[in-house]
Amino acid sequence: MTDTPARLLTLLSLLQTPREWPGSELAERLSVSPRTIRRDIDRLRELGYPVEASKGAVGGYRLVAGAALPPLVLDDEEAVAIAVGLRAGAGHAIEGVEEASVRALAKLEQVLPSRLRHRVSTLQNATIPLTRGDGATVAPSTLTALAGAVTGQEKMRFGYRAGDGTETKRLVEPYRLVSTGRRWYLVAYDLGREDWRTFRVDRVTDPFATGARFAPRELPAGGAVEYMTRSMGRAHAQPELALEVDFAAPASFVAARLPAHLPPTPTGPDSCTLRARCTDSVEWVAVRLALVDCDFTILAPDPLIAYVRDLTGRLGASVR
Incomplete structure (x- = not known):
């Protein structure tokens, strides 16, 4: 060149x-x-x-981080504002911007002076985001550490907590970070298990890039996203729920209190209905419906109706 x-x-x-x-x-x-x-x-x-x-x-x-920002046409206030915004987009899986936020945040924080990095962390720790859905929040530092190891093809060690609470230590070759809009996942080759694995990033602790690089392996058939989808299906094995719920509230009110994959349809100025299929658990759906904070009627499916009746009885008995 x-x-x-x-x-x-x-x-x-x-x-x-x-x-x-x-x-x-x-x-x-x-x-x-x-x-x-x-x-x-x-x-x-x-x-x-x-x-x-x-x-x-x-x-x-x-x-590396220097005594001052490189000439990026950004002053200190602009750099802090951008970093805080990127952390919000990355840590809370905002649909459409989350992956770009992680890539940009990894680049920015790599050269951010320590005085500005401290200001970003202070502001982040002093604010509480109001988010929709049940997507678990992820520390931006964890995401940027994983993103750096993926980009640099470096082996990584971290602690991992399984769904049943079991704590293990893992040594992996990280390949891809995938956002589903509600959660972040890492697709990696687990050297201890000698097989591909999918890890929920909110269950990852103390990620550490070892500095040892690895030669890329061929990803499973269909690529990282398809492999993650298959592995999640095997892990959850949730039957599909055909939801039918009528709400005595405007569709805009209900939509603001339900996750994006459960959109209501208006049936009048003060009523709407939900007709959707999902693979969420009946327990999760019951709690989400209760948080809508309006009158509603569950018409289907039967497993959800039965669970809500049982839950209503148990909740009523708990407040004598």
């Missing part, structure tokens, strides 16, 4: 991924000599980008 400005931009894009790049690998990627790479690194440093070099047989270059 003989165009110096284009080469510098490509080099900067590679360095913005959270991993260490050997000089020989950068030279091969850009079709130049290692000497040219060293000169280009010096140019980036002159422009204010904090590129750190490590020596040795496995040494290389990495973009």
